[in-house]
Amino acid sequence: MNTRSGVASYTPVPCETACASCDVRALSLCAALRQDDLSVMERVSTVRNLLPDEILIHEGDPARRVYTVTKGMMRLSTILADGRRQITGFLMPGDFLGLADEETTSATVEAVTHSTLCAFARADMNRLLHDHPPLQARLMQFTRAALREARDGQIMLGRLAPVEKLSSFLLMMSTRMEARGLPANPVPIPMSRTDIADFLGLTVETVSRSFTKLRNQQLIRLPDAHHVDIVDRRALAAVAGIDQA
Amino acid sequence: MNTRSGVASYTPVPCETACASCDVRALSLCAALRQDDLSVMERVSTVRNLLPDEILIHEGDPARRVYTVTKGMMRLSTILADGRRQITGFLMPGDFLGLADEETTSATVEAVTHSTLCAFARADMNRLLHDHPPLQARLMQFTRAALREARDGQIMLGRLAPVEKLSSFLLMMSTRMEARGLPANPVPIPMSRTDIADFLGLTVETVSRSFTKLRNQQLIRLPDAHHVDIVDRRALAAVAGIDQA
DNA sequence: CGCCGTATTGAGCACTGTCAATAACAGTGG
DNA sequence: CCACTGTTATTGACAGTGCTCAATACGGCG
Numbered sequence: 001m002n003t004r005s006g007v008a009s010y011t012p013v014p015c016e017t018a019c020a021s022c023d024v025r026a027l028s029l030c031a032a033l034r035q036d037d038l039s040v041m042e043r044v045s046t047v048r049n050l051l052p053d054e055i056l057i058h059e060g061d062p063a064r065r066v067y068t069v070t071k072g073m074m075r076l077s078t079i080l081a082d083g084r085r086q087i088t089g090f091l092m093p094g095d096f097l098g099l100a101d102e103e104t105t106s107a108t109v110e111a112v113t114h115s116t117l118c119a120f121a122r123a124d125m126n127r128l129l130h131d132h133p134p135l136q137a138r139l140m141q142f143t144r145a146a147l148r149e150a151r152d153g154q155i156m157l158g159r160l161a162p163v164e165k166l167s168s169f170l171l172m173m174s175t176r177m178e179a180r181g182l183p184a185n186p187v188p189i190p191m192s193r194t195d196i197a198d199f200l201g202l203t204v205e206t207v208s209r210s211f212t213k214l215r216n217q218q219l220i221r222l223p224d225a226h227h228v229d230i231v232d233r234r235a236l237a238a239v240a241g242i243d244q245a
Numbered sequence: 246m247n248t249r250s251g252v253a254s255y256t257p258v259p260c261e262t263a264c265a266s267c268d269v270r271a272l273s274l275c276a277a278l279r280q281d282d283l284s285v286m287e288r289v290s291t292v293r294n295l296l297p298d299e300i301l302i303h304e305g306d307p308a309r310r311v312y313t314v315t316k317g318m319m320r321l322s323t324i325l326a327d328g329r330r331q332i333t334g335f336l337m338p339g340d341f342l343g344l345a346d347e348e349t350t351s352a353t354v355e356a357v358t359h360s361t362l363c364a365f366a367r368a369d370m371n372r373l374l375h376d377h378p379p380l381q382a383r384l385m386q387f388t389r390a391a392l393r394e395a396r397d398g399q400i401m402l403g404r405l406a407p408v409e410k411l412s413s414f415l416l417m418m419s420t421r422m423e424a425r426g427l428p429a430n431p432v433p434i435p436m437s438r439t440d441i442a443d444f445l446g447l448t449v450e451t452v453s454r455s456f457t458k459l460r461n462q463q464l465i466r467l468p469d470a471h472h473v474d475i476v477d478r479r480a481l482a483a484v485a486g487i488d489q490a
Numbered sequence: 491c492g493c494c495g496t497a498t499t500g501a502g503c504a505c506t507g508t509c510a511a512t513a514a515c516a517g518t519g520g
Numbered sequence: 521c522c523a524c525t526g527t528t529a530t531t532g533a534c535a536g537t538g539c540t541c542a543a544t545a546c547g548g549c550g
Contacts, residue, residue: 076396078396078400080400080404080486081486082486084404085404086399086400086403086404088396088399088400089396099389099392100389100392100393100396101389101393102386102389106393106396107396136381139385140384140385140388141347143385143388143389143392144344144345144346144347144388146392147344147345147388147391147392147395148345148346148351150392150395150396150398150399151321151323151333151334151345151351151352151395151398153395153396153399154331154333154395154398154399154402155323155325155331155333157399157402157403157446158331158402158443158444158445158446159325159329159330159331159446161537161538162537162538192496192497193496193497193498194496198403199403200403201402201403201404202538202539203538203539203540204496204497204498205497205498205499205538205539205540206537206538206539207497208497208498208499209498209499209538211497211498212498212499224546224547225496225497225498225546225547241325241326241327406505407505407506437528437529438528438529438530439528447506447507448506448507448508449528449529449530450506450507450508450529450530450531451505451506451507452529453529453530453531454506454530454531456529456530457530457531469514469515470514470515470528470529470530
């Protein structure tokens with residue numbers, strides 16, 4: 001289970017740490033830095049690899065590090081005393097991890113798929129932010145965007161019906177793929193039905209039924225459980241309540 | 246409805262614009278400024294008074310101004326095409342308005358009660374932020390806090406049962422009163438049951454029934470519809486799922 | 491090929507939303 | 521001051537939706 005793949009320390013050729021050849025650089029926080037400033041950042045960064053379901057952060061842990069996701073997918077979640085879980089967001093390559101917290105982490109963070117992250121000690125990051133105003137500005141933008149996303153989440157959770165929630169979710173996933181220059185149409189859905197349920201505030205069964213409904217209405221096709229082919233984007237958006245683009 | 250003791254226009258002496266004597270200064274963004282820098286801020290600020298239910302911002306409007314709430318209470322909301330509404334948050338004195346947006350506003354903002362705000366042109370605020378790093382830092386903290394709050398909202402909306410939602414809401418209101426140095430025990434609830442419902446993702450009827458349940462369990466008393474006396478805070482927190490403090 | 495975890499489907503029920511009636515309340519005008 | 525009216529809150533009855541429990545199907549992997 002937690003078979004550490006032994007890649008915690010640098011590989012001989014630090015391909016991932018080479019910011020210059022980083023494929024999420026344009027999307028990530030680092031885009032705010034010029035080539036030469038990038039090396040300053042590179043010097044204080046370490047790479048972290050995670051296996052599926054491996055836990056990176058336990059809610060309540062001290063917030064010692066911040067990260068940029070470079071590969072894979074992460075989930076942010078909170079678990080109530082009786083085991084109920086709410087997933088508050090998924091992180092994809094380019095996303096920043098650590099926007100909400102100052103001292104203590106406010107969510108558990110786990111890998112959905114095999115993931116790679118670029119880690120920074122919070123103190124180092126603070127110094128970088130202080131020395132590079134554009135970096136600070138970009139972090140602010142990221143935080144604002146995360147706030148808007150969380151509020152969209154509130155709208156979805158509070159006022160959408162199950163099929164609407166799922167439609168909204170699928171469109172969001174598609175949009176995020178597109179934003180990363182990846183194919184947006186057959187959307188890969190790496191997370192389990194349980195994860196989707198805990199994100200949408202539903203049960204697994206209801207999620208499954210909602211998938212079936214959308215399939216029966218010819219709005220989507222399901223090549224397999226983890227790939228959704230959006231057949232009628234417009235109609236899907238209409239079902240979603242036309243929130244998302 | 247709730248006769249707030251004030252009149253729209255205030256005393257001849259513009260008490261509200263006098264930052265030096267502002268009673269929410271310690272709570273607000275401005276706390277980051279020294280006495281003399283405060284005058285710079287004061288010079289570019291204007292006061293805005295709002296009557297109950299008066300609309301300050303329509304979702305989609307250009308985000309020309311930002312505000313600090315000095316009196317009263319505001320609500321942030323989004324309305325879906327078919328009229329369903331989700332309230333994503335309430336703002337109280339000291340709270341900053343405009344954290345999430347850059348170009349376009351992402352929520353409608355209305356006054357719950359007679360409210361007073363301190364307004365700044367976004368351009369002016371940006372200049373202030375640029376010239377005063379501590380102000381920038383404080384804005385960042387506020388944004389982070391708002392993000393944590395929105396995520397708490399997601400948890401509440403996604404995974405709590407109606408009574409749990411209401412308990413959680415009441416405790417939150419109480420906590421926020423306390424944070425402002427105001428009496429935390431008989432909690433004033435200025436907003437309507439409809440507002441509460443749209444915040445908690447419920448219907449008015451369910452909110453009302455949940456109030457009744459909590460009253461019947463002796464956890465709260467209801468002197469009137471807009472005041473809640475928390476009788477057993479511990480038990481209420483237990484019902485809430487012990488999220489909030 | 492068989493096993494195990496995940497996803498889907500089915501049946502029944504509890505809960506919450508809907509619709510409707512009543513009650514409390516505030517503001518208005520006689 | 522009180523009756524009248526419109527608004528808001530509460531309560532009741534009922535139905536539909538989504539959850540619970542249970543069975544079946546699918547798919548990856550040994």
